[in-house]
Amino acid sequence: MTVIAHRPATLPLKVACDVLGLNRSTVYARHRRPVNRSEEAHIRSRKACLQPQALSAEERGRVLETLHSERFADQPPAQVHATLLDDGVYLCSVSTMHRLLRENGENGDRRNQRPAQHHAIPRLRATRPNEVWTWDVTKLATTTPGVYLSLYVVMDLFSRFVVAWMVSRKENSALAQQLIREAMARYTVAAGSLTIHQDRGSPMIARTYLDMLSDLGATASHSRPRVSNDNPFSESQFKTLKYQPDYPGRFDHAAHASAWCSEYFDWYSFHHYHSGLARFTTAQVFTGEYRELAVQRQAALDTYYEQHKNRFVHGRPKVRMPPTEVYINPAVPDDGNADFVSGVNFPTLPYVKNSLTLH
Numbered sequence: 001m002t003v004i005a006h007r008p009a010t011l012p013l014k015v016a017c018d019v020l021g022l023n024r025s026t027v028y029a030r031h032r033r034p035v036n037r038s039e040e041a042h043i044r045s046r047k048a049c050l051q052p053q054a055l056s057a058e059e060r061g062r063v064l065e066t067l068h069s070e071r072f073a074d075q076p077p078a079q080v081h082a083t084l085l086d087d088g089v090y091l092c093s094v095s096t097m098h099r100l101l102r103e104n105g106e107n108g109d110r111r112n113q114r115p116a117q118h119h120a121i122p123r124l125r126a127t128r129p130n131e132v133w134t135w136d137v138t139k140l141a142t143t144t145p146g147v148y149l150s151l152y153v154v155m156d157l158f159s160r161f162v163v164a165w166m167v168s169r170k171e172n173s174a175l176a177q178q179l180i181r182e183a184m185a186r187y188t189v190a191a192g193s194l195t196i197h198q199d200r201g202s203p204m205i206a207r208t209y210l211d212m213l214s215d216l217g218a219t220a221s222h223s224r225p226r227v228s229n230d231n232p233f234s235e236s237q238f239k240t241l242k243y244q245p246d247y248p249g250r251f252d253h254a255a256h257a258s259a260w261c262s263e264y265f266d267w268y269s270f271h272h273y274h275s276g277l278a279r280f281t282t283a284q285v286f287t288g289e290y291r292e293l294a295v296q297r298q299a300a301l302d303t304y305y306e307q308h309k310n311r312f313v314h315g316r317p318k319v320r321m322p323p324t325e326v327y328i329n330p331a332v333p334d335d336g337n338a339d340f341v342s343g344v345n346f347p348t349l350p351y352v353k354n355s356l357t358l359h
């Protein structure tokens with residue numbers, strides 16, 4: 001501003017502002033400011049200005065006395081205002097009553113309110129099978145109106161492999177405990193090595209279920225309330241299930257649902273080339289077999305490439321590999337390069353075909 005004030009008289013203000021990168025409105029506003037900053041603060045503060053229409057101290061006291069009276073002590077300002085008008089009395093507006101009560105710390109709900117709940121965002125990372133499991137329950141409609149079956153599905157986060165599933169006529173924590181306990185025993189999951197992620201349904205937050213996880217050495221993780229995106233892999237698998245062309249829509253009974261689910265999970269695990277796993281099956285990634293198959297795929301691509309190089313404008317094709325890290329709510333967005341990382345060393349895990357049907 002000093003440069004602007006001492007510019008040559010022949011230099012227009014617009015040219016000087018353009019050279020210095022200043023806005024002329026800012027320059028004009030600075031020139032209008034008073035020299036005394038305390039005076040400026042007084043002028044710019046509405047609270048410091050005495051409003052001629054404001055209530056006097058006596059009138060303010062009268063309003064507070066009325067609001068504190070036995071007749072109106074438990075009534076909100078809107079009710080007090082309307083009642084006084086019926087009596088032919090007008091003290092002030094409703095907003096003024098609220099403002100006077102707020103200044104005295106008397107405005108707000110008097111009832112005991114539950115404080116706002118803040119749930120941490122679940123952030124999970126899986127770099128190998130049997131490191132993180134995610135499970136959920138979905139309803140299967142039956143031919144009887146209003147009657148539904150419950151399908152429990154436990155999935156390995158890294159491979160999307162369904163390690164256990166169960167069809168039941170009811171949904172409770174006892175069945176969830178049996179399913180998780182048997183699944184961990186079948187795959188010999190060591191204590192302290194597994195995190196189990198779930199929603200906040202009644203079976204998932206039951207004290208007996210959480211105590212069982214603690215006894216088995218598994219860490220419990222929960223989605224935030226009413227946030228389905230915190231359990232995306234289980235939700236996506238349920239959509240795949242219910243969008244199958246042969247999905248009956250309604251089942252005759254529990255045995256019918258169990259038989260159909262048995263065929264579906266056999267297809268899903270062994271014959272469905274998963275788009276999120278570089279077109280490998282979930283069983284191949286779960287057991288580590290995908291590494292040998294990737295060599296075969298690459299050999300087939302190399303053979304075809306040598307015969308028809310002119311058809312590959314981007315050079316030799318490479319087999320895409322499954323991601324080496326799978327996240328739920330990653331702290332840093334994925335850069336998209338994980339699908340092309342190869343040469344990962346995973347321990348070979350035994351596969352046990354697992355399906356439980358409880359009635």
